[in-house]
Amino acid sequence: MLIELKNITKKFDKQTAVKDLNMKIEKGSITMFIGPSGCGKTTTLKMINRLIEPTSGDILIHGKSVVDMEAVKLRRSIGYVIQEIGLFPHFSVYENIAVVPRLLNWEEKRIKERVDELLHLVTLDPSYAQKYPMQLSGGEQQRVGLARALAADPEILLMDEPFGAIDPINRLKLHDSFLEIQEEIKKTIIFVTHDINEAIKLGDKIAIMNKGTLVQYDETDEILHNPKNEFVENLLGRDRSLKALSLEKTKGFVTHEGYVITGPNDDQGSLREKMKKTRSEQAFILDENGRLLGRKILVTKKTGKQEMIQDSNPVVVDRNNNLVEALSKMLESGEHQLPVVSGRGKFMGVINLSHIFAEVTAAEAKNTIKGA
Amino acid sequence: MAKILTYFLQNQARILTSTWEHFYLFAVSTFLSVVIGIFTGIFVTGEGRERIGRILLTITGAAQAVPSMAVVALVFIFVGIGFAPAVIALVIYSLVPIIFNTTSGLLSISPKLIEAAKGTGLTNLQILWRIKLPIAVPVIMAGIRSAATINIGTATVAAVIGGGGLGDLIYTGLKLQRTEIIIIGTFLAAFIAILVDILIAQAEKVITPKGLKISR
Numbered sequence: 001m002l003i004e005l006k007n008i009t010k011k012f013d014k015q016t017a018v019k020d021l022n023m024k025i026e027k028g029s030i031t032m033f034i035g036p037s038g039c040g041k042t043t044t045l046k047m048i049n050r051l052i053e054p055t056s057g058d059i060l061i062h063g064k065s066v067v068d069m070e071a072v073k074l075r076r077s078i079g080y081v082i083q084e085i086g087l088f089p090h091f092s093v094y095e096n097i098a099v100v101p102r103l104l105n106w107e108e109k110r111i112k113e114r115v116d117e118l119l120h121l122v123t124l125d126p127s128y129a130q131k132y133p134m135q136l137s138g139g140e141q142q143r144v145g146l147a148r149a150l151a152a153d154p155e156i157l158l159m160d161e162p163f164g165a166i167d168p169i170n171r172l173k174l175h176d177s178f179l180e181i182q183e184e185i186k187k188t189i190i191f192v193t194h195d196i197n198e199a200i201k202l203g204d205k206i207a208i209m210n211k212g213t214l215v216q217y218d219e220t221d222e223i224l225h226n227p228k229n230e231f232v233e234n235l236l237g238r239d240r241s242l243k244a245l246s247l248e249k250t251k252g253f254v255t256h257e258g259y260v261i262t263g264p265n266d267d268q269g270s271l272r273e274k275m276k277k278t279r280s281e282q283a284f285i286l287d288e289n290g291r292l293l294g295r296k297i298l299v300t301k302k303t304g305k306q307e308m309i310q311d312s313n314p315v316v317v318d319r320n321n322n323l324v325e326a327l328s329k330m331l332e333s334g335e336h337q338l339p340v341v342s343g344r345g346k347f348m349g350v351i352n353l354s355h356i357f358a359e360v361t362a363a364e365a366k367n368t369i370k371g372a
Numbered sequence: 373m374a375k376i377l378t379y380f381l382q383n384q385a386r387i388l389t390s391t392w393e394h395f396y397l398f399a400v401s402t403f404l405s406v407v408i409g410i411f412t413g414i415f416v417t418g419e420g421r422e423r424i425g426r427i428l429l430t431i432t433g434a435a436q437a438v439p440s441m442a443v444v445a446l447v448f449i450f451v452g453i454g455f456a457p458a459v460i461a462l463v464i465y466s467l468v469p470i471i472f473n474t475t476s477g478l479l480s481i482s483p484k485l486i487e488a489a490k491g492t493g494l495t496n497l498q499i500l501w502r503i504k505l506p507i508a509v510p511v512i513m514a515g516i517r518s519a520a521t522i523n524i525g526t527a528t529v530a531a532v533i534g535g536g537g538l539g540d541l542i543y544t545g546l547k548l549q550r551t552e553i554i555i556i557g558t559f560l561a562a563f564i565a566i567l568v569d570i571l572i573a574q575a576e577k578v579i580t581p582k583g584l585k586i587s588r
Contacts, residue, residue, distance in 0.1 A: 051491055076493030086488035090506045090581035099492055132583035148492070158491075 002027040008057035017043045019212040030189045032203035039209040079149030079157040087133040094129040100152045118147040139170045159191045179320040180343035251319040254349035292347040316341045375552040394537030401462035413474025432472040440526040448533045458535025466519035473515025477508030513576040524565040
C-alpha cells in the first residue's frame with residue numbers, strides 16, 4: 001500500500017469539507033476522484049501534498065506520516081499538475097520543466113538530458129524547449145505541465161482536473177497519450193475530475209465522493225456493474241452498458257488477420273497477388289520503423305476490373321481508444337476494419353466491426369441477467 | 373535667444389550646480405521611494421495579508437489625486453525647511469504610484485499559479501523572487517517610471533522649502549522677471565525628465581522576462 005488515508009477530517013470554519021475518510025491507494029494505479037463540486041475531492045487531493053492540512057486524521061506514504069515530513073521536501077517528491085494556467089509564463093518550456101531538478105540542485109547537464117527525455121515522453125518536439133507557455137496550445141501546455149510534474153521522477157502524481165480547460169476533441173487525444181505515458185512510467189496517480197467518462201476511461205479505480213464522504217471506492221468495472229446506491233447510479237447515467245463498453249480498450253481487440261503489410265516501394269503486382277490470396281481488402285504501408293504511412297485498397301469496378309487505390313491519410317484508431325470511440329470512428333468512416341496505431345504512430349494491427357458487435361451482445365446479455 | 377545664451381555662458385557654474393542639486397534631490401528621493409514602495413507592496417500582498425493590500429490599493433488610488441504643492445506645504449508645516457524636508461516631501465508624493473503599481477501587480481497574479489508553485493515545492497521566498505516579482509516587473513516598472521517623472525517635476529516645487537535645484541533658478545527668474553533664466557531652468561528640468569524616462573523605459577525592456585513579451 002503506497003498511500004493510506006486514515007480517518008481524515010477537514011473542517012473550514014464550521015463547514016466540514018471531508019468527513020472521516022478512510023482509503024488505501026495501491027502503487028502504480030490510477031485512482032479517479034469524482035463527485036459534485038464541493039464534495040471534498042480537491043480538498044482530499046491537496047491534503048496529500050499538504051497544500052491543505054487535515055483537521056484530524058493521518059495520511060501515510062510508505063507507512064510514514066506526511067505531517068512528519070517537511071512540507072517543501074514532500075512537495076518536491078510528489079508531482080503536481082493543475083489546469084493549464086499552472087505553467088510559469090515567464091519561464092521557457094525548458095525552465096518550467098527544470099524547476100524541481102534545479103531546486104534539488106541537479107547538474108545542468110543532467111537537467112538537460114532529463115528535459116529532452118521528458119519532451120520525448122510527452123511527444124513534443126525538442127525544439128519546444130525554447131518556447132514560452134504563451135506560444136503553446138492548451139493541449140501542448142498540458143503536456144509540458146505533465147513533463148514538469150514528472151521531472152524529478154516522483155513516485156506519486158497528483159492531478160487536479162488537468163484536462164478541464166481543454167476542448168473535447170483534444171481532451172480525447174490527451175487521454176490516449178496520457179494512458180500511453182502511464183504504461184511507460186507506471187506512477188501512482190491520483191486524479192480529480194468532474195467528468196464521469198474521463199473517470200471511466202482513465203481510472204483503474206474510482207472513488208466517488210459526496211458531501212465530504214466516500215460513497216463508493218472500487219475497481220472501475222465493479223462500479224459500473226454494481227453501483228452501490230442511487231447516487232452512484234445517477235452519476236453514471238442511463239447508458240451504463242454503453243459506458244461498460246467504453247471500459248474496453250481497442251488494444252484488447254486487435255487482430256492480425258485479413259490484411260497485408262507492405263513497404264512504400266514494394267512491387268504492385270505481387271502485392272495484388274498476396275491480397276487476393278489472403279482475401280484482404282486492405283494493404284497497410286509501413287516505413288522501416290513500423291509506422292503507418294498509408295494504405296492501399298483493392299476496389300472492384302462495375303466492369304469487374306479490380307483497381308488499386310492509394311489512401312495516404314487513412315482513419316486510424318489509437319490503441320488506447322475505447323470501443324465506443326473505435327465504433328464511432330468506424331461508423332463515421334464507413335469502414336468495417338480500421339488500422340490500430342500506438343501513440344507514436346506505430347502500426348499494431350486492425351480492429352474489426354464484427355468483434356465490437358460481439359462484445360456489445362455479450363455486455364447486453366450480462367446486464368439483462370443482472371436486471372432479471 | 374541671445375539673452376539666454378549670454379546668461380548661460382556667464383552663469384555656467386551656477387546652472388551646473390543647480391542642475392546637479394536637482395538631479396541629486398531627484399535621485400535620492402526616487403531611490404528611497406522605490407525601496408520603501410516595493411517593500412511595502414511586497415509586505416501588504418504577502419500570504420494572509422491580501423486584504424490589507426486591497427485596502428491600500430484603494431487609498432493609494434485616491435491619493436494620486438492630491439496636488440504636489442499640498443504635500444510640500446504639509447511637510448513644511450511639520451518638518452520645516454531644507455534639503456531633508458524636500459526629500460521627505462518627494463518620497464511621500466512619489467511613493468503613491470510605486471506602492472499602487474507594486475501592490476496591483478502582485479495581487480493580479482493568478483492564485484492558481486501561486487498554488488502550482490507551492491505544490492511544486494517552492495518556498496515562499498522562492499515564490500516571491502522567482503515567480504511573483506518577475507511576473508509583476510512590467511507593472512512595477514511602470515510605477516517607478518511615473519514616480520521618477522513626477523519627482524523631477526515636483527523637485528522644482530520643493531525649492532520653495534529649501535530643496536535647491538533648478539526650482540531655485542526658476543524662482544530667481546520669476547522674482548527678477550528675467551525670462552531667459554526661467555527658460556533655462558524649465559528647459560533643463562524637462563530635459564532631465566525626458567532623459568530619465570527614456571532610461572527607465574530601456575531598463576524596463578531589459579528586465580522584463582522574455583516569456584511575458586511574446587505573443588503567439
